[in-house]
Amino acid sequence: MPDGVKNYVHLEFPSDPENVGVARVLVASFAAQLDFTLEEIDEIRVATSEAVSNAIIHGYVHSPGMVSVRVNLYENLLEIIVEDQGVGIEDIALASQPSFSTDPERMGLGLVFMDSFMDKLEIDSAPGRGTRVRMLKSPQQTAGRNRN
Amino acid sequence: MPDGVKNYVHLEFPSDPENVGVARVLVASFAAQLDFTLEEIDEIRVATSEAVSNAIIHGYVHSPGMVSVRVNLYENLLEIIVEDQGVGIEDIALASQPSFSTDPERMGLGLVFMDSFMDKLEIDSAPGRGTRVRMLKSPQQTAGRNRN
Amino acid sequence: MKVETQKVGKALVVRCGGELDMRTAPQFRQEIEEKLNNFETILSLILNFADVTFVDSSGLGVILGRYKKMAQRGGQVMLVSVPPQVRKVFELSGIFKIIAHYDSEQEALRLA
């Protein structure tokens, strides 16, 4: 395990739309180990959904492939890493602009949501080399929460 | 993908009790692709819980290790494979007997539940070589179910 | 996801439930398109989201697509009962600036 990682899960699946909801559920359930509010869990759900949807829709636009979701738990910090070995992004700065999309049917809001809903967003990508999205989030309230 | 597999997910995690619930949630969410009733999903949840708990409690009784959960979707059939690289089982027939447990605090019902709640249970294990549990289940009713 | 439609005069009420994402968006689009194509007279598309538990940008995209279709025929889209847990993506997207939202179907129907 990387330094300071207390627990983690690693999920891999083919780029089938059915798996977007499965990935969301996994990340939300794992995230419950930290004192996130329900609202924060909903934000994590959206950010995960956007990252995994992008891997499937954009990364594997030409041919299917594998998506990897790794979730690391640190002291009071959640790290989500979504990776594909798809087409990659030419210009990350351009792709990150609100409303920018290479798909005319889409809104260009995925990266905006990831950035807004998580504390930190990092994208590592190059044409033909696939894409790696890393997102971090800490619970905002430090008060104890009663877990089920 | 193995022959006839339509979709799958593969989850790996360290043998931390926190991950038992996460694995359950993942398998239940993935299983929703088939027309299982809520009751059948509950049965899948229990079987998954028993297999993963056994890997953590028995397989890694001496030292922690990794647990792997693979879920394969076939035409109208779900396959769950739970693996550990732990201590393994000496006598599988003995271990499968109701009430048999090597842990005096436990009930010896885990394998009974897996067997009762799933259509098929196969155990592959040897001392020092870890354990592989394979479970199969098909929806009993074939009528369409309204998925969310 | 659940998509139930009901024609009320010149309005089409669509009661949605479940998760609206890239998996369910095509079904959502198709069921609404079918009804809109069958009834050219419909001028208000009322989307009741009371039972919707999740929406992401793929979900918003298909709502915006319906908005464009309705605008083409001189009609409108109205959102009803957007639950708190999905409200944030609507707000962030700015979609509330072009699509009005209401607390109840009755209210939307009155203004349809």
Added chain:
Amino acid sequence: MKVETQKVGKALVVRCGGELDMRTAPQFRQEIEEKLNNFETILSLILNFADVTFVDSSGLGVILGRYKKMAQRGGQVMLVSVPPQVRKVFELSGIFKIIAHYDSEQEALRLA
């Protein structure tokens, strides 16, 4: 999981919620043991499972453990409001043969 306890005469009512598995079983056991140790007079342990959503063999094990503890002091365990989705593991385990179950706390308390 949620574990709320209330002493009612010679009974200890424990209202449980959430999932009872290998992760939560230790907490469940400890909270009940603490109360039982504090109150030696308690002869009925009433476990209200109305809000319990999941139980597996690890969960059953900790219930059986409490049964043994109560038997040692000449007392009993009573189960209340076991929801349908967890009833099956109770039935299969045969635990209902040694631990009676009731529909309501009132009923259990009356017979405690």
